[in-house]
Amino acid sequence: MSGASEYSGVGGALGREELLVRIQGTAPLISGFVSLEDQLQPNGFDLSLAEVGQFAGGGAIGRSNANRTLPEVQPIPFDGSGWLDLRPGPYQIIFNETVALPNSLMALGRPRSSLCRAGATIVTAVWDAGYRGRSTALLLVENLAGIRIERDARLMQLVFLTLNEPTIRGYDGAYQGENLPVERPGQSRRA
Template identity: 50%
Template structure:
């Protein structure tokens, strides 16, 4: 099915109005937003942090994924006020929202500028057409004095792109349908 939801041709960045249309679908493009009006941007949707974990152990990536080994993670509980005080270093963050990309759409996650201005960076991967789940990102605190992060804070903007034509086969990788806790 061709997805024409506005004046743009396939292959462009989705506008707020196109995203709003996809949010009304079943399944919605993004669900579980704590504050949809605040999270919806002119060219994307802000995702919020659900959990933060510390890495424990080494990981491995191999040519054929047969030897792929994810490092262990230790979930860090927020304090009584719902905040994490993070020392410099790497952390795995899980987003609160569930993303459901149709076969005609992919996305990039880009850090919000406030994060960068605090001395922290967020590293993400491509969100392939057909992916569904609560994604993760690598948060690296570079500020030598640390960084305070509040649960449900908006930390990344997911920018959606129409594909030139729908993917014949959507994402079918190991992370399809991921939810809840950081990856083991």
């Protein structure tokens, strides 16, 4: 196992042991998780559900970001027991975890197999090297009977891939730092 401080120069996926080193390091790869023991997997890390929203309008994607309009999203509150009953359709979700990718790593998200077996899936974009934030993804409920989902449920596995060499310029797009709370002096976040 190579240490987080070493760089092999060869691209590949990170396994459980290397992920643990990077999570527990001075610049944590992932923070804000619910249960390290449950979420750390042999080939990635399970991201858990923080928020669900329903699209309340249309969007527009133009040739440049100046012509991009994101639809309004209405939050859907969890019931008193922390559950949601979702009908078929698209939903925007936000994860609990903050991911902080160094310029030597990228990530790809895949739905957990249990989510697929329940009749839903997740669509997400590439997580570019240098990205930091609590990402959103598209949850598609395809099961005609709907699905029940609990707050903090593990929905997607993030797989981390090393680049053949670190990129000089990491992600600096519109979603850098998205959904991060405003931290005040003396305020701590859940670990």
